[in-house]
Amino acid sequence: MTARRTRRKETGIGAPTGAILESISDGVFTVDDTWRITSFNRAAEEITGVPRREAIGRLCMEVFRSSMCEAHCALRRTLKTGAPVIGRSGYIVTAAGERIPISVSTAVLRDAAGRLIGGAETFRDLREIEALRRALEGKWRIGDLASRSPLMQRVFEMLPAIAASPSTVLVSGETGTGKEVVARTIHSLSPRRRGPFIAVSCGSLPDTLLESELFGYKAGAFTGAERDKPGRFSLARGGTLFLDEIGEVSPALQVRLLRVLQDRTYEPLGATRSESTDARIIVATHRDLAARVQAGAFREDLYYRVNVIRVELPPLRRRKEDIPLLAGQFIERFNRMQGKAVPGIAPEALSLLMAHQWPGNVRELENVIERSFILCADGLIGIEHLPEELTAHAAPSGSAIRSSHELLDAQAIRAALEKSGGSRLAAARELGIHKTTLFRRIKKLRIRLPDRDGRRRNARSQ
Numbered sequence: 092m093t094a095r096r097t098r099r100k101e102t103g104i105g106a107p108t109g110a111i112l113e114s115i116s117d118g119v120f121t122v123d124d125t126w127r128i129t130s131f132n133r134a135a136e137e138i139t140g141v142p143r144r145e146a147i148g149r150l151c152m153e154v155f156r157s158s159m160c161e162a163h164c165a166l167r168r169t170l171k172t173g174a175p176v177i178g179r180s181g182y183i184v185t186a187a188g189e190r191i192p193i194s195v196s197t198a199v200l201r202d203a204a205g206r207l208i209g210g211a212e213t214f215r216d217l218r219e220i221e222a223l224r225r226a227l228e229g230k231w232r233i234g235d236l237a238s239r240s241p242l243m244q245r246v247f248e249m250l251p252a253i254a255a256s257p258s259t260v261l262v263s264g265e266t267g268t269g270k271e272v273v274a275r276t277i278h279s280l281s282p283r284r285r286g287p288f289i290a291v292s293c294g295s296l297p298d299t300l301l302e303s304e305l306f307g308y309k310a311g312a313f314t315g316a317e318r319d320k321p322g323r324f325s326l327a328r329g330g331t332l333f334l335d336e337i338g339e340v341s342p343a344l345q346v347r348l349l350r351v352l353q354d355r356t357y358e359p360l361g362a363t364r365s366e367s368t369d370a371r372i373i374v375a376t377h378r379d380l381a382a383r384v385q386a387g388a389f390r391e392d393l394y395y396r397v398n399v400i401r402v403e404l405p406p407l408r409r410r411k412e413d414i415p416l417l418a419g420q421f422i423e424r425f426n427r428m429q430g431k432a433v434p435g436i437a438p439e440a441l442s443l444l445m446a447h448q449w450p451g452n453v454r455e456l457e458n459v460i461e462r463s464f465i466l467c468a469d470g471l472i473g474i475e476h477l478p479e480e481l482t483a484h485a486a487p488s489g490s491a492i493r494s495s496h497e498l499l500d501a502q503a504i505r506a507a508l509e510k511s512g513g514s515r516l517a518a519a520r521e522l523g524i525h526k527t528t529l530f531r532r533i534k535k536l537r538i539r540l541p542d543r544d545g546r547r548r549n550a551r552s553q
């Protein structure tokens with residue numbers, strides 16, 4: 092009996108509540124109105140590495156070295172406003188110095204008369220979830236690119252072979268689809284990754300300036316040219332030169348580019364002899380170059396020189412399963428840059444993102460997330476943080492939210508089926524679900540299966 096009382100005094104938790112709190116896997120502690128810890132359950136001990144006998148009676152900020160202490164303290168906010176905080180993400184530093192990601196929820200504590208006497212905080216160890224998330228992301232990532240779309244997976248499969256070759260690459264796609272990111276990824280995977288990556292926007296410079304930027308000039312080539320200036324072809328030696336919006340180059344400059352691609356030589360302005368370059372050339376365009384050739388606006392011989400290896404990037408509206416992934420990446424980056432802890436996007440806000448057609452593609456999505464992130468003081472990004480062009484229509488209903496989730500589910504299943512060659516058993520393993528669950532979802536979502544699935548193929552081989 093004495094031991095039981097001693098234990099109850101140490102925990103600060105009375106029975107039967109204490110028995111319940113001792114049995115759960117989430118850490119739980121309570122504080123009084125002076126911020127001193129009054130209870131500390133078993134899971135809180137295990138997660139933090141702080142024995143409860145050392146925690147009880149101390150200020151909570153002395154026990155929890157958290158990213159949310161002081162300015163972003165969830166418990167402080169709850170005690171100030173009376174409103175609970177649910178699932179705010181952050182991290183703590185354990186007694187051993189280990190940084191642990193956690194999810195925090197808070198509530199106020201009142202006595203029988205309704206007077207505020209303190210607060211309670213529940214925190215969940217997210218280490219396993221974070222490890223799983225990183226493992227899953229690894230399946231959908233190559234270099235700086237991340238995608239869950241089958242359309243992009245085909246691009247991913249090509250990139251290592253493309254990077255290993257010295258051939259010229261043409262990256263095509265609408266504005267904002269990430270053409271420069273693809274070019275940088277090819278460079279980072281290539282044997283030239285220790286060399287420079289030089290990018291030039293051909294569409295943003297007038298002809299005369301673009302020519303001097305690409306080829307450089309010698310002192311005295313024109314008024315004001317007091318000394319030699321190396322061009323981008325020179326600066327990119329041993330590395331990669333990325334020519335963005337190649338379709339905007341004038342016919343006169345196209346002739347000079349053709350010579351560089353053919354002979355690997357060029358002449359700076361005012362030079363009396365040619366110079367050579369070994370730069371790997373990657374070009375990009377949002378235009379249909381074949382159509383421009385037909386219209387006489389782009390040289391046919393140059394077109395065949397740049398179109399040795401072609402990478403086509405689909406627009407974001409054709410790979411909407413990537414929206415949650417990309418949005419999460421942007422939020423993580425902005426959290427690091429601005430020292431905030433925005434955990435993600437609310438389901439109703441995500442539904443609006445999924446419904447939008449994204450004419451500006453990934454670049455537009457990034458801008459929307461950045462704006463919403465700035466306006467979001469804490470908690471999830473909600474509808475109220477999104478720009479007007481996304482919220483002009485009525486807020487999505489519950490059915491709309493379900494539709495967006497079903498879209499993501501269907502796209503994930505299609506991707507798994509494609510990867511497994513149509514084998515539903517292998518697709519279920521890839522998704523981490525039971526095969527009967529997969530069959531049920533396929534039926535519910537009316538997913539059309541390949542004509543030749545894995546089961547039929549295996550049957551024929553036996």
